[in-house]
Structures are given as C-alpha cells and as structure tokens.
Amino acid sequence: MTHSLSEGENALVGITAGIADITCIQWAYYLKNARQQRLPLTLNPRILYRGYVANCANVAAGTSFQFATAGALNKLVLRGAQRELTDVEKVGTGFLAGFASGVVASPAELVMTQQQLKGGSVLQNVTNLLPTGPSTVFKGFFPTCIREGLFTAAYLGVAPVLRTHLSSAFPGTNEELHRVLAATAGAACSGILSHPFDTAKTCMQGDIERKTYGSFLQTCKEIHSSGGYGSFYRGLEFRFLRQVWQVWVLDLLRVKLSPVLFPYRFKADTSLSLELNVA
Helix, strand or coil: CCCCCCHHHHHHHHHHHHHHHHHHHHHHHHHHHHHHCCCCCCCCHHHHCCCHHHHHHHHHHHHHHHHHHHHHHHHHHHCCCCCCCCHHHHHHHHHHHHHHCHHHHHHHHHHHHHHHHHCCCHHHHHHHHHHHCHHHHCCCHHHHHHHHHHHHHHHHHHHHHHHHHHHHHCCCCCHHHHHHHHHHHHHHHHHHHHHHHHHHHHHHHHCCCCCCCCCHHHHHHHHHHCCCHHHHHCCHHHHHHHHHHHHHHHHHHHHHHHHHHCHHHCCCCCCCCCCCCCC
8 A cells, every 4th residue: 555645745845855955955055156157255154044045945945846836747757656666757747847847946946046146135136037028037057957956866866766775675774774875875866967067057147247158158158167167066065964864855755744644644654655646
C-alpha cells in the first residue's frame, strides 16, 4: 500500500519546507551572488539577509510548485498502476517539475537580486521593476529553468534514489547517515551541472540595464571572456554548501512533514515511508 497527497497538500508541504530552508540558509545566497558578480563579501547580518522576504516568497512558491507538479507528473506516469516509480522516472519528473517552476522562480529571484544590490523594500523593487515589462521581469528565465530542473531532479530524484540504494546495500545502518550522504552526492551532481546556468542568471538579473549582460548567449560570452570557463563556477563553494543543506532538508521535510500535516493519509499503516504522490 502507498500513500498519496493531493496537489494542494503537496504544495503546503513545499511551502512549509521552503520557508524553513531559506530562514536557515539565506546568508549563503547573498555570498554566492556577491562572488558571482565580483562584489565585496560581508558578514553583516543586515546585508546577508537583505532580500530575505523576497527569497522566502520565491523558495516557498517555487518549492510548493515543484512538489505539486512532481506529484501530478508522478500520477500521470503511473496512470493508476500500483507500483513504485523507477529511478529514471523519479529523476525525470523532478527535472520537469523544476524546469516548469522557473516561471515562478525567475521574477522572484530578480526582485531578490535587485534588492541585494540596491537595497530598498520588496515593494519598492517590485514597483520599480513592473513598468519595465516582461523582457526585464523575466530576464534570466531560461538559465533559471535549467538550474531549477537540475536542482529539483537532485532533491526529488537523485537523493531519494541514492538513499534507497544505500539502505538496501547497508541495512541496519543509520537512515539519516544515508540521507546526508545522498544529499551530498545529489548536491555535487546538481551543483557541477547547474552552476554555470546559475552564474549566467545572476549576472543577467544583476544588470537589468543591460550595460554588460544582455541575452543568455551574450552573457555567457562575457563571463568566459572575463576569466575562462572557471568564471562560470564563481561562488560554487557557497552554492555547494547551500545545496547540500537544501537537498538534505527538503528530502527530510518532504518525508517527515507530510504525516504531521496530513495524519489522516497515514492512519492505515504508520510504518510505511512516504514516496511523493506515488499512489
């Protein structure tokens, strides 16, 4: 027997997990963005947490979107069959859910990036950005979609798959150790593949005036000319740290929060572990 949450229930789990995640790790977003744009680093909490509200909205909305979309895709793939998703299906539906969430993440991260650079409130930045039109509001949309697809594939696909294989290979060992190891491996894969897209996205969104960074291809050429391929990996240390945390905590909260928020879904057999919307 397997349990299934509705898209709305998955979304609520995603919102709760996203806000908990970003509250702990917002500082790493600022440091990563600063390194990518070659700006000075700081340890001032008032600066490190600048853009926190916008990023909470971004991550909560994005994670809820990813959870709900992945759940819907899982149901579509299974078509009512009573079986587990294959490893490829888990990673694939995770990527598609993440890619689609770019429509939420891209404008929200634009607000956060502009607030980190220029200060002001969320409302002030939104008010300044809206009149500029879709070409600015969705600047960095494509690299955001690719990055979110790879990241979501990591925490909804790669990490759970690795955790399951570790548990099978080493029965009786600590499950949380498996979760940490799977999160580290998932974050490493996601980070290496997605960081060039994230760097391009950050540079594009930090330059809405298009003084240096225009289209995605122009931005990639400019980044490469500033220091070769290594320039695409500026800030990777902060993003890797952040992603290990995020892949671990989102996988953990996805499993642990669902029975707490929706206990009626788990009354039949509390010993069963949750697999996201596999019924």
